[in-house]
Structure formats: structure tokens, C-alpha cells
């Protein structure tokens with residue numbers, strides 16, 4: 551492992567293809583005294599594949615607080631501790647945040663050992679021009695809450711990245727298509743790094759039809775990426791000119807505030823446009 555024994559190593563593991571793991575991750579897991587993992591049986595598929603025999607202990611969303619206390623005790627006893635989740639990077643729509651906070655609060659270091667994450671994997675191949683993205687994770691399962699959340703994300707001047715499960719993929723794509731601008735691009739990244747990997751790019755409005763065309767398209771694990779919203783059309787030429795001039799000299803917030811005072815245009819519209827111009 552590394553030269554620091556009394557630290558929690560947060561180790562990313564594959565999201566499908568068992569070969570997608572770093573040399574440092576394998577070395578860290580092999581030389582640890584304890585590997586905390588979401589599901590010990592699931593973890594053993596991966597650990598056994600790489601000939602790693604380290605003892606495992608469960609740390610999942612239902613026991614994270616108590617399990618974190620035990621990790622801290624293990625660190626106090628001088629043991630080397632690693633943390634993995636079922637797939638990808640711990641703490642990314644997965645348990646891990648509470649353990650990291652507890653370990654740090656107890657005075658020990660938390661050391662990330664980076665590797666795959668489905669969101670970054672999807673973005674790396676999405677081919678979108680947007681410089682920024684917002685990771686939204688899983689949308690709420692209930693329709694009303696889900697739609698509110700999509701509405702709240704609508705104006706964010708960045709690509710949006712969602713995780714979704716197969717049993718909700720239809721309703722989620724339908725809601726995204728109904729509530730966001732139809733000309734935005736949808737990237738459906740399915741079964742990444744696995745046998746039936748598929749990355750399909752289409753106008754958002756066509757998402758529901760694309761999905762309905764073949765039942766196989768509804769199977770597996772999904773990352774959805776929606777490109778950033780089209781440029782704001784609400785600004786008149788004068789507001790746009792003033793905002794650009796101010797942005798050349800001032801930070802976004804100040805430029806939007808001053809432009810609102812000068813032109814009488816709504817501050818939020820100017821702020822959103824300023825973020826787009828900066829991006």
C-alpha cells in the first residue's frame with residue numbers, strides 16, 4: 551500500500567469490466583488489513599478475480615454510521631483500512647461520505663485512490679461541446695418530485711448528468727423530453743464497459759421514441775447526459791451589449807447586478823446569460 555498506514559483509502563473499482571482498475575487500487579486493497587464494502591459477496595467477485603484475500607466488513611447505507619465507528623477503531627488500532635462500493639467510486643451516488651467525514655473528524659487522513667465512475671465515463675465519450683456539467687445523480691422516484699427537480703435544473707447553464715435504473719428509464723426520459731428544451735442533445739450511455747455497451751446521441755425530443763423502438767434499449771444500467779440549454783433568448787441587444795462590456799471587467803455576479811441596474815432587465819436572466827458567456 552502506501553507509506554501511511556493510519557489512513558482510510560477510498561478506492562474506485564470497475565463499473566463493469568473487471569480489468570478497469572488501477573495498479574495502485576489493487577496494491578492498496580491487497581495490502582490493507584480490512585476492506586469495507588457495500589456488499590461483501592459482491593465485493594468478493596472482484597477481489598477473488600484479482601487474487602485479493604483481505605478481510606471484508608460491510609459498510610452500506612443502512613449501517614454506515616455504526617460501521618464508520620468501527621473503521622475509526624480499526625485505524626486507532628493501527629490497521630490499514632480501505633473502502634470500496636459495489637461499483638465505481640465510493641461516495642458518488644454510493645455510501646462513503648459519512649465514513650470519510652467520521653475518519654477525518656477522528657484525526658485520520660482520507661486518501662482517494664481514483665478510478666472509474668459511470669458519470670465521468672459517459673461524459674468522456676459523450677462528445678458534447680459544453681465546458682461544464684452538473685452531476686444530478688438519481689432523480690426522485692415519485693413523478694411530482696422528479697418533475698420539480700427537472701424544472702429546477704432547467705436553467706442551469708451546464709450539461710446535466712443523471713443516473714437511472716432500468717425500471718424508471720422510460721418515465722425519466724419522457725419527463726426530461728417534456729420539460730427541457732427539445733433541441734437539447736440527449737446522450738444515453740447504457741451498460742458502459744460491458745458486453746452490450748451502447749452510447750446513443752439524439753435530440754432530446756426524440757428520446758422517448760428511440761427508447762420505445764427496441765426493448766433491449768431499456769435494459770441494464772444507464773447514465774443520461776443532457777447538453778446545456780440553448781443560449782438565453784430573452785435578452786435584447788442593448789442588455790447583451792452592456793452585459794458583455796461589464797463582464798470584460800467584472801466578476802459574473804457584479805456584472806449581472808450592474809447590467810440589471812443600467813438596462814432594467816431582470817437580474818437573474820442577466821446572471822444566467824453571464825454564466826453562459828463565461829463558459
Ligand code: SAM
Pocket residue numbers: 565566635637638639640641642643644666667668669712713714715739740741742743744771772773
Ligand atoms: N459509484 C458509482 C459511480 O462512481 O459511478 C455509481 C453507483 S450508483 C448506485 C449505480 C448507478 O450508476 C447505476 O444505476 C447507473 O445509473 C450508473 N452506472 C453504474 N455502472 C454503470 C455502467 N456500467 N453503465 C452505465 N451506468 C452505470
